[in-house]
Amino acid sequence: MIHWILFAWFAIMPAQPENFTLTVTVTDIETPEGSLRIGLFDKGDRFLERDQAFRSVNIPVKSSSETFTFKNLPKGNYAISLYHDVNDNDTCDRNMFGIPKEPYAFSNNFKPLFSAPDFEDCRFELKDDKQLSIKLLN
Template sequence: MKPLFKTLACVAALMCAARAGAADLTVVIDDVKSAEGQLMIAVFDSAATFLQQPTKAVQAPAVAGSATVVLKNMPEGDYAISLYHDANGNGKMDRNAVGMPIEDYAFSNNAMGRRGAPSFEQARVVLPAAGAVIHISLN
């Protein structure tokens, strides 16, 4: 009986430990101009990978007005989010002849860079073990 009890105790402890480090990050995207296309969301976990290699990338249907996306089971820590509204559904951020985005985009903390994208630190949000809700407004 004792070995079974020890096994069950170990399994329960492992399950609690696995859940303790995972949290949900709820992203509320405001100012979505239309329900056409997709919202493209990229999550970064360091300055070294910011805007280069996302930790997580998701698509969500566009909803005119406000859309909510829940990023489930994220390890607690620091993140920065970039997103854009792929209104025409071509899977890329469209730009004009001089390289300026012509589709709406945004970053966590509604951060804006002076000449280009903000830094990871400007867009950084902290995800605690209890989870978090952030709001981002499309530009």
């Protein structure tokens, strides 16, 4: 009888979603001041749009590399965009052609040539705990 009760309980309980941890290390930071502004995106249609990240974080820069962790992320596809806000003005300063004047980077260490990357260029799959290393482009 107890076996049937346990079976019935597990049968009606919703499956708990798996959540994972993503640890990211940003390297090649030349100026140990300001902040890293990091956006974690889970969809391509709003990739790189300000305030559209699935999660975002600002990390004070104190050394030539900084590590941060996103916790409780569901399984899925993600992409990261970040920049080093050296002057801490909450803006990625750009030149007159729209090219960032402050260091920036993307997941997969994607290096754009003539235009900003799209979600697919920077996409990675999260299906277990993961560690990424992203090198700033200066």
